[in-house]
Amino acid sequence: MFLARPRYLAEQDEPLKLKDGRFNLLREVVDCGGKDAAHQVFEAFYKIKGLPRIQTRAAYFAAKVGVKAGYVQIKDLGYRWASCTPRGDLHFHWKCLMAPLTIIDYIIVHELCHMHHRDHSKAFWNEVDKVLPDYRERKEWLRIRGAELDL
Numbered sequence: 001m002f003l004a005r006p007r008y009l010a011e012q013d014e015p016l017k018l019k020d021g022r023f024n025l026l027r028e029v030v031d032c033g034g035k036d037a038a039h040q041v042f043e044a045f046y047k048i049k050g051l052p053r054i055q056t057r058a059a060y061f062a063a064k065v066g067v068k069a070g071y072v073q074i075k076d077l078g079y080r081w082a083s084c085t086p087r088g089d090l091h092f093h094w095k096c097l098m099a100p101l102t103i104i105d106y107i108i109v110h111e112l113c114h115m116h117h118r119d120h121s122k123a124f125w126n127e128v129d130k131v132l133p134d135y136r137e138r139k140e141w142l143r144i145r146g147a148e149l150d151l
Helices: 027-065 094-098 101-113 122-131 135-148
Strands: 007-009 016-019 022-026 072-075 082-084 090-093
Touching (some): 016 027, 027 122, 082 101, 122 135
């Protein structure tokens, strides 16, 4: 979604804003709380701004996969990009929102296909392939570049 070095501003009405494709971070956030505070502000931004996008894309792809997505959440999942509960609830790591939309779509489809197959069997990958025939390239992008999606 957005991955760029922020500009530091002395004044603005929110701690973090995206303007003209560039982040504007209130300097006071870093001055008072340091890097940890800035990290928290970015995480909150991605969670709030990213949720509607993920919800919309999950609903779109759920129809293509032939499932009904449950509750969608954005949170910190440690080293996992996403997860799917047996009830169909979808959890996405907030950092995946820094990836290009094609990669976000791959992560969503991957999790939705787990509603058909709870493993990574050949049948599972066949389900992914039906919706995203180029999933291998997207998966490889995430394997190689995923670690770059960090603050």
